[in-house]
Amino acid sequence: MPLVVFKDNQRISALILRFFMLGASMSYFFLMPQALQKVFGFSPLMASISFLPLTVIQFIVSLYIPRLTARFSNTSVLISGVVVDTLGFVLGSVIGINSGYWWGVAFPMIFLGIGQGLIMGPATVAGVAGTSGEIAGAASGVVNTFHQIGGAVGLAFISTMINGLKGADVMIDQAQFWMVVLAIIMTVAAINILRGKHE
Template identity: 70%
Template sequence: METKEQTKFGMILPIVLISYFLILLNNSLVFTSTVQISQELHMNSLMVSWVSNAYALTFGGFLAFSARLGDILDRRTVLLSGLVLFGIASLLVALSPDQTFLIAMRAVQGIGGALLAPATLALLMDNYTGKMLTRAIAYYGATAGIGASLGLIIGGLITSYSSWRNGFYLDVIVTLILLWLSLRHVHSTKQDRTSASIDWWGTLTSIIGFSSLVYSINGTAFRKSAIVITIIALTSFVLIENKAKDPIMPLVIFKDNQRASALIARFFMLGASMSYFFLMPQALQKVFGITPLMAAIYFLPLTVVQFIVSLFVARLTFKTSNTAVMIGGALVDTFGLALGAYLGIGQGYLIGVALPMIFIGIGQGLIMSPLTVAGVANIQDEIAGAASGAVNTVHQIGGAVGLAIVSAASASITDPSAMIDHAQLWMTVLAVIMLMACLNVLRGPHE
């Protein structure tokens, strides 16, 4: 029976998983190459963080619009457009002559990712239901673990033995493979959606609001002005979405306690996780004097454990409940981050880093899929894209905001050992908020 069910996935699930891997690979290439990029393009630590933040800023800013575009137009068209834009931007990143061009092209790459990500998750919801959907999302979560492992090792190999630019050429190759598969196997999802219109004012205020939010935390100038713009833009966005006929992010998504709590938890979970994956490889290289490849190998206790644990999530969910697995994952993830902050990298790699990584890997392996399931629970088909867009928006914005907060809080510390210990303390704070949001799911109906 198990084998029979697996054959029903067809090619849609592999396309979705490879697309997700592409995004993970793209992030991993940045995580492992920041030291080399900063040396080659003469970038300080704050400018280096914008190699990641520029991508996350546009990714998060355009996600709501892109997700709704898939509902209104056609998922296939949006997916193919995202792949083309992502591939072209990846090529231009690889060819970047200076830091300004690099950051600008990373921003364009983020727009491509914003078109790609919600379309792929919505494809799962379009093609699978019930236990098949739960299993598909579990595989989606498992990809986070294996994708992070492979991505870091591939990025480490490329950066250690050649130029960081070759990693982005690899992005182009994977994008071309995906484009070919999508043209052959992804069919049009356009139905009775032509009467809907694009919410341009909601789009504009969401892009301005989410982008200025990130900049207000980690910008180099006019940060107070950015805070004011953030408040005005996001307030306007909520008011517009409440009145719009066809909102890009229907507020009904947040009226369910389970969905709202899962989205908040995802926001802070990614804030802590993105900060860890961005800052720890740099710290490992600087504290222990190792290569980017060794830094990637040093991450295996986290990424391999995350992958192995995520393979059992669907089975655990069926035996217990989605909420129970989610809360268990949040507890273990928070403990792992707190343990790392308490022990400190000065204890040496095995005790100060690898041991906490095991708990972080278990926690992240358990929590990712349940957060996704809870984030799109009980949603209507006509706003499936918008719901997946909300999941991806809080995923990317949470990562960018969390990284901005942690980077800003530890930027003044020059000693790499002290910096990462202080950063892990702030990551733990974000994880505690994640845990509280997960526990809040228990206050209402939940799965």
């Protein structure tokens, strides 16, 4: 792997962003369905259906990415998505699952869906931006590597932080707090893209 991939500020910031975004998101996708079943008594099918506010909105938003980036720039869309995604995690953590599904889960999911819809495409573009033909393939591979490892490391970290807590509601609310921490790091990495290239 050519280390020159990591010399560009936009690329390294996008990789860090993607790492922590997947850390928070994969933890949410893994832990929230379990919480929905234990707190609300949802069946596995109902728990999956309850993710529709997130997944449907994410799908719809992603369809508008080409037009949005053409109008506002890739970086602007990416940072906007990161801010909205972080807001979704904050709302989930602050409101709490005991507020009920619609207010405590579905409402934050709307922001998570918008944010993730705005992030994924632009983050990929930023992760391979400015690469020459010689390193384009390596840069793309690094993007996917950070994607996969970020999800695994984030889930392991958050699972460790909530290990031993009693009650599914307490566990998911505490997990969402740590998702906010990861999302804040993601936000800092996104803003760092504005600094331009490292010399």
